[in-house]
Amino acid sequence: MRIEKSKIQDHNDKLLSAHKRKFAFAAENIPDVNKIINQLVAFNVAIPSWALGTGGTRFGRFPGGGEPASLEQKIEDVGLLHALNQSSGAISLHIPWDIPENYQEIKSLATSFDLKFDAVNSNTFQDQKDQALSYKFGSLQHTNHAVRKQAIQHNIEVIKHGVELGSKAITVWLSDGSSYPGQLNFRKAFQNTLESLEEIYAALPEDWKVFIEYKCAEPNFYSMTVGDWGQSLLFANKLGPKAKTLVDLGHHLPNANIEQIVALLLMEGKLAGFHFNDSKYGDDDLTVGAIKPYQLFLIFNELVEGMDARGMNHATDLGWMIDASHNVKDPLEDLLQSVEAIMLSYTHALLIDREKLNAAQDSNDVVVAQEVLQNTFRTDVRAIVAEARLRSGGSLDPIGFFREQKIREQLITQRGKSSIATGL
Ligand code: LRH
Ligand code: MN
Numbered sequence: 194m195r196i197e198k199s200k201i202q203d204h205n206d207k208l209l210s211a212h213k214r215k216f217a218f219a220a221e222n223i224p225d226v227n228k229i230i231n232q233l234v235a236f237n238v239a240i241p242s243w244a245l246g247t248g249g250t251r252f253g254r255f256p257g258g259g260e261p262a263s264l265e266q267k268i269e270d271v272g273l274l275h276a277l278n279q280s281s282g283a284i285s286l287h288i289p290w291d292i293p294e295n296y297q298e299i300k301s302l303a304t305s306f307d308l309k310f311d312a313v314n315s316n317t318f319q320d321q322k323d324q325a326l327s328y329k330f331g332s333l334q335h336t337n338h339a340v341r342k343q344a345i346q347h348n349i350e351v352i353k354h355g356v357e358l359g360s361k362a363i364t365v366w367l368s369d370g371s372s373y374p375g376q377l378n379f380r381k382a383f384q385n386t387l388e389s390l391e392e393i394y395a396a397l398p399e400d401w402k403v404f405i406e407y408k409c410a411e412p413n414f415y416s417m418t419v420g421d422w423g424q425s426l427l428f429a430n431k432l433g434p435k436a437k438t439l440v441d442l443g444h445h446l447p448n449a450n451i452e453q454i455v456a457l458l459l460m461e462g463k464l465a466g467f468h469f470n471d472s473k474y475g476d477d478d479l480t481v482g483a484i485k486p487y488q489l490f491l492i493f494n495e496l497v498e499g500m501d502a503r504g505m506n507h508a509t510d511l512g513w514m515i516d517a518s519h520n521v522k523d524p525l526e527d528l529l530q531s532v533e534a535i536m537l538s539y540t541h542a543l544l545i546d547r548e549k550l551n552a553a554q555d556s557n558d559v560v561v562a563q564e565v566l567q568n569t570f571r572t573d574v575r576a577i578v579a580e581a582r583l584r585s586g587g588s589l590d591p592i593g594f595f596r597e598q599k600i601r602e603q604l605i606t607q608r609g610k611s612s613i614a615t616g617l
Contacts, residue, residue: 194269194603195306196276201588204597208589215576226577229543232507233581236539238469238532239283239311239514240271242291243616244478245525248518251412257523259604260614264291265302267614270525272306277594279587280532283311285514286358288351289321290615296357303358311362312404312466312512313355317344318368331369333389334382334418341389348393356398362465362512364439365393366406370417382418387431394432403436404465404512405429408444408476421445422454429463437465441516442492443476444468452491459499466512469535478518478617480527482534489534490570493542507539518617523601529591533578540574 205212220226245267246260261267267284274281284303286293293299303310317332325343330336332344352363369386371377394403407425408417419425422438429436438458445451458464471477471484482489500507515531546565553561579589588594595601 204594205589212589216580219576230581234585235508237280237282238535239285240281241285241516242267243287244517245270246614248617249520258610259601259608260612262612268303274528277588277591278532279582279585283309285311287314310358310360312364313351313360314364315348315351333386334369345389345392349396362402362404364404364406367419370414372413372415386418390432397435404439406439406441409446437463439465441468443470443472452495455492456495456499468514468516470517481531489538490541493538497542526592536578540577541569545569
């Protein structure tokens with residue numbers, strides 16, 4: 194469904210005077226507020242095509258109705274999010290969950306919603322029904338060369354789909370590993386995976402990247418072959434400049450210092466980007482910033498500091514993507530909340546008094562260093578982010594608009610109560 198601009202206008206008109214008061218108060222102490230708003234307007238987060246339905250948990254699935262049952266409907270839903278927050282201008286496809294049948298039609302549909310195609314994702318963690326060889330014992334690591342060949346071929350096909358759609362990167366996440374000690378020769382598994390990735394790397398177009406996503410564990414696993422940032426970086430360094438390490442926030446062992454990992458990958462020029470989500474225990478794929486908002490802020494602090502140190506463009510030089518799954522919440526409302534949390538953390542990081550922080554760090558004045566960060570984090574910047582949405586034609590209150598316009602009810606009327614989305 195397409196959201197009429199006039200509906201957003203009417204909605205904003207009702208909220209405008211209260212917003213203007215809040216914005217004036219928030220902007221009072223920010224010298225270059227327009228520069229920051231322009232940075233927010235330029236910043237977009239890609240929405241995963243596999244997170245537009247209610248995937249549930251491994252034990253139960255509780256679909257909410259009106260889910261997108263085709264790639265076209267998924268593009269419509271991401272278009273709807275983008276119309277409301279003007280910060281979701283890209284979709285990341287997962288193959289074969291979302292194979293584009295007609296590239297031209299899919300591209301023009303996406304363009305009509307002002308959407309681009311971000312990184313494409315391969316899938317050698319499931320056996321497809323018409324597949325010759327099984328990935329039960331892994332894919333790129335497999336002891337059988339024919340299985341590795343099949344997985345390499347799949348990744349090359351995914352790149353071809355991406356090239357047709359204007360994507361510039363492939364994300365490779367492998368559920369390869371072992372379930373029991375002794376099952377796997379770690380060295381051989383690493384070497385097989387490297388040789389397989391080398392063939393995928395060789396198939397990359399000149400201006401493409403391969404993002405190597407690591408993950409510490411899956412239920413039932415004793416080892417993952419790309420288990421942490423060190424292993425992913427080892428692959429990326431051995432492969433070459435087009436290979437980078439992708440950080441999924443939910444893929445770390447408990448209490449990992451993710452902001453430090455981000456700082457070092459960025460320093461090395463080997464940070465691909467992110468799969469943003471939040472988690473309490475495992476890879477919970479929960480709403481961004483819902484459990485550990487201060488960690489998200491600390492990660493963006495390292496990102497802004499590190500990107501500015503390298504003269505990088507905040508909006509385009511890293512892959513900004515969400516990777517979530519939904520169970521008890523409306524997928525679209527959940528994604529609106531996740532994008533909001535990312536924009537708030539980015540705004541906070543842009544507001545940090547770097548001079549004061551650097552001086553405190555250089556003089557080991559721990560208290561002042563903490564105060565600089567915590568005072569910024571405790572500053573309410575919601576009106577700044579709302580102003581950026583307003584200036585780019587979005588809604589002042591996306592969730593409010595979604596509820597007021599009964600969007601989910603309309604989608605259920607159009608698509609039915611039992612339409613199910615592919616993906617998680
Ligand atoms: C693995 C992962 C990966 C995707 C999948 C849907 O947990 O984060 O990024 O391929 O989720
Ligand atoms: Mn991920």
